[in-house]
Amino acid sequence: MRTRPGEAGPVRGPVPWALAVPAVAGVAFLVLPLAGLLVRAPWATLPRRLAEPQVLEALRLSLVTATVATLVCLVLGVPLAWLLARAEFPGRRLLRALITVPLVLPPVVGGVALLLVLGRRGLVGQWLDSAFGVSLPFTTAGVVVAEAFVAMPFLVISVEGAMRGADRRYEEAAATLGASRWTVFRRVTLPLITPGVLAGAVLCWARALGEFGATITFAGNFPGRTQTMPLAVYLALETEPDAAVVLSLVLLAVSVAILAALRERWVGGP
Amino acid sequence: MFPTRLTRRVTAVAVAAVLVAGCGSTGSGDAGASAASGSAASAGKPLTVFAAASLTETFTTLGATFEAAHPGTKVTFNFGSSATLAQQITQGAPADVFAAASPATMKTVTDAGLAAGTPATFVRNRLEIALPPGNPAKIDELKDLADPKVKVALCAAQVPCGAAAVKALDAARLKVTPVTLEQDVKATLTKVELGEVDAALVYRTDVLAAGGKVKGVDFPEAAQAINDYPVAALSKAPQPELARQFVDLVLSPQGLDVLTAAGFESP
Numbered sequence: 196m197r198t199r200p201g202e203a204g205p206v207r208g209p210v211p212w213a214l215a216v217p218a219v220a221g222v223a224f225l226v227l228p229l230a231g232l233l234v235r236a237p238w239a240t241l242p243r244r245l246a247e248p249q250v251l252e253a254l255r256l257s258l259v260t261a262t263v264a265t266l267v268c269l270v271l272g273v274p275l276a277w278l279l280a281r282a283e284f285p286g287r288r289l290l291r292a293l294i295t296v297p298l299v300l301p302p303v304v305g306g307v308a309l310l311l312v313l314g315r316r317g318l319v320g321q322w323l324d325s326a327f328g329v330s331l332p333f334t335t336a337g338v339v340v341a342e343a344f345v346a347m348p349f350l351v352i353s354v355e356g357a358m359r360g361a362d363r364r365y366e367e368a369a370a371t372l373g374a375s376r377w378t379v380f381r382r383v384t385l386p387l388i389t390p391g392v393l394a395g396a397v398l399c400w401a402r403a404l405g406e407f408g409a410t411i412t413f414a415g416n417f418p419g420r421t422q423t424m425p426l427a428v429y430l431a432l433e434t435e436p437d438a439a440v441v442l443s444l445v446l447l448a449v450s451v452a453i454l455a456a457l458r459e460r461w462v463g464g465p
Numbered sequence: 466m467f468p469t470r471l472t473r474r475v476t477a478v479a480v481a482a483v484l485v486a487g488c489g490s491t492g493s494g495d496a497g498a499s500a501a502s503g504s505a506a507s508a509g510k511p512l513t514v515f516a517a518a519s520l521t522e523t524f525t526t527l528g529a530t531f532e533a534a535h536p537g538t539k540v541t542f543n544f545g546s547s548a549t550l551a552q553q554i555t556q557g558a559p560a561d562v563f564a565a566a567s568p569a570t571m572k573t574v575t576d577a578g579l580a581a582g583t584p585a586t587f588v589r590n591r592l593e594i595a596l597p598p599g600n601p602a603k604i605d606e607l608k609d610l611a612d613p614k615v616k617v618a619l620c621a622a623q624v625p626c627g628a629a630a631v632k633a634l635d636a637a638r639l640k641v642t643p644v645t646l647e648q649d650v651k652a653t654l655t656k657v658e659l660g661e662v663d664a665a666l667v668y669r670t671d672v673l674a675a676g677g678k679v680k681g682v683d684f685p686e687a688a689q690a691i692n693d694y695p696v697a698a699l700s701k702a703p704q705p706e707l708a709r710q711f712v713d714l715v716l717s718p719q720g721l722d723v724l725t726a727a728g729f730e731s732p
Contacts, residue, residue, distance in 0.1 A: 316660040332661050333616070333644035415645025415656070416621065430648065433548035433623040 229447065236444055237437045244441045252419045253427040254445060260335060260423060261403040264342035268350045268399045273392060276354035277380060291355075298348040305344055306412025313340065313413075337414035338421050342403035350399040357391020358384065397457050401450060512707045513559060515543045515550040517566035517625070517694070518649040519590065522674045523727045524564065530723075531714055538707060546624040546649035547571075554579060554699065561708035564696040564715065566590070566650075567625035571695040581705065584695035587715050588729035591691050592629055593669045593681040595657045600680065602663035607684040610664055611639045618656045618665040621646040625692055626653065630666040632690035654679065668692075670728040693732065 237244070244250065279291055297305055313320040313331050323329045331337040365387065369379045385392075407425040414421040416430065424446045431439040512531070516524045521544045528540035543550065543560070547570035554560050555577045563580070564587070565571040571584050596604055602615045610617050619641070620627030627646065634641055647653040650667050657665045658678045672681030696715050698708035714720050721731055 310659055310661065314659055314661050411648065411652075415618070416647065417643065417645050421645070430621050430623055430646075432552060433546060433621070433648075436552065 232440060232443055232447065236440050240437070241441060244438060245445070249418055249427065250442060250445065253422055253424050253442070254449070256335070256338070256419065256422065257404055257424040257446070258449070260338045260342055261400050261406075264339045264346060264403040265350075265396055265400040267339065267343045268347040268403075269392070269396060272347050272350040272395075272399075273354055273385075276351045276358060277384070279351070280355045280358035281384075294351055295348050297345055298352075302345050302406065302408030302410075303412050304408075306341060306409035309341060309344060309409065309413040313337075332413060333415045333417065333421060335414075335420055338410055338423060341409040341413045342406045345406050345409050346399040346402040349402050350395040353395030353398060354388065354392055357388040357395070360391070361387045393457070397454065401454065404446070404450060510538050510704060510707060512538055512540045512561050512704050512711060513543065514540060514562045514564065514711065515545075515554060515558070515560045516562075516564040517547045517550070518544050518651045519566055519626070519668050519670055520544065520564055520694075521651065523670075523724050523729070526723050527711075527714060527720060530719070531711055534714075535707065535710070540711070548573075548624050549649075559701075559703055560699055561702040561704050562696065562698055562711050564694065565625070566694055567628065567692050568695055569628070570625060571697065574697070574699070579700050580697040581700045581702065581708070582697065584697035585712070585716055586693045586732045587696050587720070588694045588724045589691050589732055590668045590670055590694060590729055591687045592626070592633055592666050593672050593683055593687065595654060595665045595667045595672050595675075596680045596682060597657050597660040597663070598678065598680070601660075604664050605682065607633075607637050607686060608639060610641045610666075613642065615664060616662040617641055617643045618645050618647055618653050618662040619643040620650055620653050620666075621648060624649055626650040626666070626668060629690040629692050633666065633684075633686045636689040637684075637686040668728075673728040691730075694729075 275294070279287065279294075300308075310317060310332060312318050313323070315321065315324055315330050315332065320331065323331070331340055361384065366379050366383050369383045370376075374382065405425055406423070407429065410421070410423060411426055411429075416422050416426050418427075422430075424442060428439050428442045428446070431442055514524065514528070521542075524542060524544075528542060531540055532538055543553075543558075547565040547567060550560075550563065551565065551570045551573035554563055554574050563571070563574055565574075565584075568584075568586075571580070574580050575584060594604065594607065594610070602609070602612075604610065604615065609615060619630045622628055622631055626649070644662060645656065647656065650671055653665045654667050654671045654675060656662045657667075658675060669681060669683075672679055696712055698705065698712050702708040725731060
């Protein structure tokens with residue numbers, strides 16, 4: 196692994212306690228709940244519960260919708276990030292602020308907003324319904340819309356950061372050699388920031404996979420069609436906490452496995 | 466090879482995000498419930514009441530009555546699906562009173578030995594068909610809901626209004642395929658109010674509480690799916706005396722007046 200100039204290795208000398216104590220508390224805070232899931236898991240009935248068709252259905256739906264939502268985010272989000280990082284136009288700061296709103300908005304509010312715009316009687320939705328007979332709420336496509344709405348800012352922010360961090364001299368050199376902005380973007384910028392795009396996509400995918408509030412509000416809850424893993428966990432908790440723990444474990448295992456795989460294969464690792 | 470610092474940082478952020486997302490997913494329901502509970506307990510003695518979502522309007526009124534009769538007491542509500550509330554209580558949530566929309570959800574609490582005394586049934590509630598303004602799908606009876614072209618919202622079978630809906634549809638020997646199974650009765654009603662579904666089965670009281678925003682239609686099979694609402698003070702109540710008094714108010718003729726005015730039936 197190459198070390199960049201200015202990147203220091205681990206600090207020498209004892210770790211100051213003012214940093215060590217909160218850091219250890221932070222680790223405990225983040226890891227203990229996960230350990231709790233493992234300890235309280237009903238291991239004896241685990242195989243039987245995992246084989247239930249509803250679990251597999253919810254898992255399949257979660258993986259498919261999170262992946263499609265990530266693709267949607269890539270197609271729309273990378274150009275948007277380019278616009279924010281490379282184009283000059285009035286109101287750019289305002290635009291960036293607007294784009295980050297879904298990041299801080301409670302997802303349930305996002306779901307309500309989606310209903311008011313894309314619902315059957317929504318501003319755009321009623322037109323979609325009358326012109327094309329398309330109605331997004333309560334469909335798998337609606338799940339993708341809800342997930343993409345919540346997850347896209349994660350991708351845009353990371354890709355924009357990668358673009359700002361990239362060395363612009365390569366782009367300038369390409370431009371002086373006669374390349375158009377589109378060619379520069381395609382042949383220089385994009386290859387330069389590939390790790391940033393992939394990292395952003397992973398972040399986006401993980402957020403989409405865990406999406407709950409906007410999904411249940413906008414897409415509703417129906418097994419096999421809109422009931423993703425987080426929704427299944429929430430409803431299982433109403434009557435069968437053990438089943439909820441099993442579903443949570445599955446979601447946890449899938450997230451960790453995919454993050455680990457991506458880290459090694461594409462994102463690189465220390 | 467890619468720059469290490471960036472990837473390390475990004476991987477850390479990605480892992481953190483998964484955890485955040487996980488927390489968010491379990492928290493959202495609670496957040497919705499506590500948002501409905503209004504302001505947090507201020508000065509004076511706080512009384513915490515966990516009540517079914519369908520009791521939102523009536524119990525808020527009764528809470529104000531209780532506060533007026535007990536100066537210095539602040540009643541805080543946690544409204545949500547009875548099943549969620551029952552789980553929260555068995556997991557140690559600090560509640561004084563539990564009012565459930567079904568004996569089954571109350572049983573979760575009594576089985577855990579957490580009710581003080583035997584729960585008392587204070588009202589009953591029956592289902593109605595709720596229709597959005599204008600009734601776009603032209604529904605006038607229960608069997609119209611079985612048409613596959615009609616979009617129907619039901620409560621999930623895990624929560625009391627969903628269990629009642631299953632019972633009523635079974636009694637009518639109808640097979641209805643809903644587009645969504647909502648997590649509580651208020652969420653189901655919202656889908657009708659917004660016009661996203663053509664019909665839903667909710668409680669008569671919820672139709673009344675929605676004012677003119679939805680239209681209610683009675684159906685005979687509802688009589689076979691009437692929900693009893695039990696209330697109990699909790700054995701680990703931080704305010705046992707106030708808890709008992711609040712339960713007395715709910716069971717009093719004055720309490721029953723408030724509840725029947727909202728469409729509940731006396732037990």
